[in-house]
Amino acid sequence: MEHQNEQTSNQLDQQIKLEEIRLLYGGTPFSYTASIVIAFIIFYVLLGHASSQTNLNIWLVSICIVLLIRSIESYRFFKCTKEEQLKSGWRTRFFIGTGIAGFSWGLLPWLGYSENIEYVAFIIVCQVGVIAGSLSTLSYRWETMALFLLPSSILLILRLVTAAEAENFSNATSFVLGVFIFFSLSAGRRIFNNTQQNIRLRIEADNREHAIELMHQKQALHLQKTPLAIIEFDIDFSISEWNKAAERIFGYNKEEAIGENVMRLILTRDTSAEAEILWQRLLNYEAVIGATIENKTKNGTIIFCEWFVTPLTGENHEIVGIAAMALDITDKKQNELAIIKSKDEAEKANQAKSDFLSSMSHELRTPLNAILGFTQLLKYEKDLTEKQQSHISEIASAGNLLLELVNQILDLARIEKGHLQLSMEQVTLSEVFEECSSMITPLAEQNNLTLDITSDTDGYVIADYTRLKQVMLNLLGNAIKYNVKNGSVSLKVMQKDSDIIRICVIDTGKGISEELLPEIFQAFNRLNATNNIEGTGIGLSISKQLVEMMDGTIGVNSTLNKGSEFWVELTGRLTTTTAIEREGTLLPANTAFDNIASTNHSILVAEDNPTNQTLIMSQLDALGYKADLVKNGQEALNIMINNNYQLLLTDCNMPLVDGYKLAKTIRDRGNIQLPIIALTADAFPEKREKCLKAGMNDQITKPVSLETLRFTLEKYLN
Numbered sequence: 001m002e003h004q005n006e007q008t009s010n011q012l013d014q015q016i017k018l019e020e021i022r023l024l025y026g027g028t029p030f031s032y033t034a035s036i037v038i039a040f041i042i043f044y045v046l047l048g049h050a051s052s053q054t055n056l057n058i059w060l061v062s063i064c065i066v067l068l069i070r071s072i073e074s075y076r077f078f079k080c081t082k083e084e085q086l087k088s089g090w091r092t093r094f095f096i097g098t099g100i101a102g103f104s105w106g107l108l109p110w111l112g113y114s115e116n117i118e119y120v121a122f123i124i125v126c127q128v129g130v131i132a133g134s135l136s137t138l139s140y141r142w143e144t145m146a147l148f149l150l151p152s153s154i155l156l157i158l159r160l161v162t163a164a165e166a167e168n169f170s171n172a173t174s175f176v177l178g179v180f181i182f183f184s185l186s187a188g189r190r191i192f193n194n195t196q197q198n199i200r201l202r203i204e205a206d207n208r209e210h211a212i213e214l215m216h217q218k219q220a221l222h223l224q225k226t227p228l229a230i231i232e233f234d235i236d237f238s239i240s241e242w243n244k245a246a247e248r249i250f251g252y253n254k255e256e257a258i259g260e261n262v263m264r265l266i267l268t269r270d271t272s273a274e275a276e277i278l279w280q281r282l283l284n285y286e287a288v289i290g291a292t293i294e295n296k297t298k299n300g301t302i303i304f305c306e307w308f309v310t311p312l313t314g315e316n317h318e319i320v321g322i323a324a325m326a327l328d329i330t331d332k333k334q335n336e337l338a339i340i341k342s343k344d345e346a347e348k349a350n351q352a353k354s355d356f357l358s359s360m361s362h363e364l365r366t367p368l369n370a371i372l373g374f375t376q377l378l379k380y381e382k383d384l385t386e387k388q389q390s391h392i393s394e395i396a397s398a399g400n401l402l403l404e405l406v407n408q409i410l411d412l413a414r415i416e417k418g419h420l421q422l423s424m425e426q427v428t429l430s431e432v433f434e435e436c437s438s439m440i441t442p443l444a445e446q447n448n449l450t451l452d453i454t455s456d457t458d459g460y461v462i463a464d465y466t467r468l469k470q471v472m473l474n475l476l477g478n479a480i481k482y483n484v485k486n487g488s489v490s491l492k493v494m495q496k497d498s499d500i501i502r503i504c505v506i507d508t509g510k511g512i513s514e515e516l517l518p519e520i521f522q523a524f525n526r527l528n529a530t531n532n533i534e535g536t537g538i539g540l541s542i543s544k545q546l547v548e549m550m551d552g553t554i555g556v557n558s559t560l561n562k563g564s565e566f567w568v569e570l571t572g573r574l575t576t577t578t579a580i581e582r583e584g585t586l587l588p589a590n591t592a593f594d595n596i597a598s599t600n601h602s603i604l605v606a607e608d609n610p611t612n613q614t615l616i617m618s619q620l621d622a623l624g625y626k627a628d629l630v631k632n633g634q635e636a637l638n639i640m641i642n643n644n645y646q647l648l649l650t651d652c653n654m655p656l657v658d659g660y661k662l663a664k665t666i667r668d669r670g671n672i673q674l675p676i677i678a679l680t681a682d683a684f685p686e687k688r689e690k691c692l693k694a695g696m697n698d699q700i701t702k703p704v705s706l707e708t709l710r711f712t713l714e715k716y717l718n
Helices: 002-026 028-046 053-078 088-106 117-138 142-162 167-225 244-250 262-266 269-283 330-379 386-417 429-446 465-481 514-519 539-549 610-622 633-640 659-668 685-694 706-717
Strands: 229-234 239-242 288-296 302-313 319-328 425-428 450-456 460-463 488-497 500-507 553-559 563-573 577-582 603-606 627-630 647-651 676-680 698-701
Touching: 002 028, 002 053, 002 088, 002 167, 028 053, 028 117, 053 088, 088 117, 088 142, 117 142, 117 167, 142 167, 229 244, 244 319, 269 288, 269 302, 269 319, 302 330, 330 386, 330 610, 425 429, 425 465, 429 450, 429 465, 429 488, 460 465, 465 488, 465 500, 465 539, 465 563, 539 553, 603 610, 603 633, 610 627, 610 706, 627 633, 633 647, 633 659, 647 659, 647 706, 659 676, 659 685, 676 685, 685 698, 698 706
Parallel strands: 450 488, 603 627, 603 647, 647 676, 676 698
Antiparallel strands: 229 239, 229 319, 288 302, 302 319, 425 460, 450 577, 460 563, 488 500, 500 563, 553 563
């Protein structure tokens, strides 16, 4: 702000200087003409009476030369541009010329001196007249008045003082001239000050007038060129201003709009209530900013405008009118509506996708529950031949592959929808690796592979325990599936940076060519995997997204015909390292469960599907449990009136009373001790939340494995 004020002050000073020099040079034509006329009059009056005619001639010539040179200088000045006139050289030359002119006039009493008193008096009168006349044309600068007055008057006084004739007259006249000089300089100073003030005031007034004119021009230009419709109307809604943009937006020209009622002209009936609310705000002296209103054009087209409205007040602060600006945002509004519609359609499509996946999960898991459940029970039958056991193993393998595909598709859908929730915590690596080792060892043993896992006993990473285990099982499983006969799979851990741990899964398989590496993490892309190797093609894609959700990175290094190294980097720290080598020592797949469960536990099963009824009852029998069976929730409530059960296994989707309502009813009746376990084919996390909210204790997702069922029963019964 200070810099701007200083700049404005400097500009004003420059304008004043320019005005001063222009006024000084501007007065020269009249001044020089008068000087020439007076000089020739003096010459002819003194002709024949001057003490020396030669000196008088010299004086006339000198005056004419000085005036000629100054006239040429003035002509050159007015031919220059404003920028050139501001140069200091013009001011300096004017000052010098003024001083020389004053000196030339001061020579008159010396070169044109006459012994006759009347001619001396004539010279004095002419000299004083010239000096007085100069005050009007030289008053714009104090320096110019002094430069002309002092040499001309002082030389006159000196001549009178040195004159021998009429000594008394000369002395008195000299005294009077001295007084004249003093008062002339004093008056000249005041004239200069007044002149300076007048110049400043006039320039400031011109500047203000120019600024106001420029502002009016800009306002007029903006009024006509702005894309905003500018409309003014009085308190009776009669339009008084209507610019070009208003003509373009609403279709009415200015002549058609002026004097019309703005409400009837451009507002629709649907917006009358909204307009009334805005009008009340304006009557309360409140400006309306950015209000979107539905309007109509001359041809009846509906448009949307964004309005900026403010009340206009009179001298007594009463509202005399309204100034409004409107911006046509119809395209923007239509785009917003299109985006909202697209968003709604996308949400509906996502919901349809989720509903489909939920339905698919339920519909696929229900038959899979029977296939895998009965297959698992058949494995423990001792009367089956080796061929039959082989066929059962093939059925189980195919069923497990289908279950894996269902799980991975659901995981992929959750990730894409952003519904996959992670529980980030410090995960101990040794626990994850040992659990993965126990689960992956049978597969390694089946393929005659050596499994070498290196874990850190005190190391940890920041991750979701379940999802990290899922990633490691996928990498280890791939390393085994795509390995060579008698090959090896190793897992190594290293501290890459101070807070970054790299986990590497290294295999001795066939490797991946360099051109295929960029495609390795693409969903449903199995590269050039042979058809006899089971797989879905989405495991690595899911693993990559899971690792990235855990703020980590995943990558691969591979050499064709030598093997591959998949690595995962997560935040964590290592301390002591130990090596755990396992050759595969799990129990054989057909080892039977010992019926060690207590038969005095009272269990109730609520299941409507006949196949699932047979399966769950067979699984409970295989584990040594006895249970009562009902077909729906209503039957369960009825039978529980006369029986005291220690655990309830219930399907969620049943006729009459489903599992959710069954659990809620039991809790509402005050039975909070009974463990209620949901048996559901729906694997979505929100379904688990729904089960817990209904009052259930836990959930088992179908297909139900014997291991999971046994663990859950022991957890809640013992």
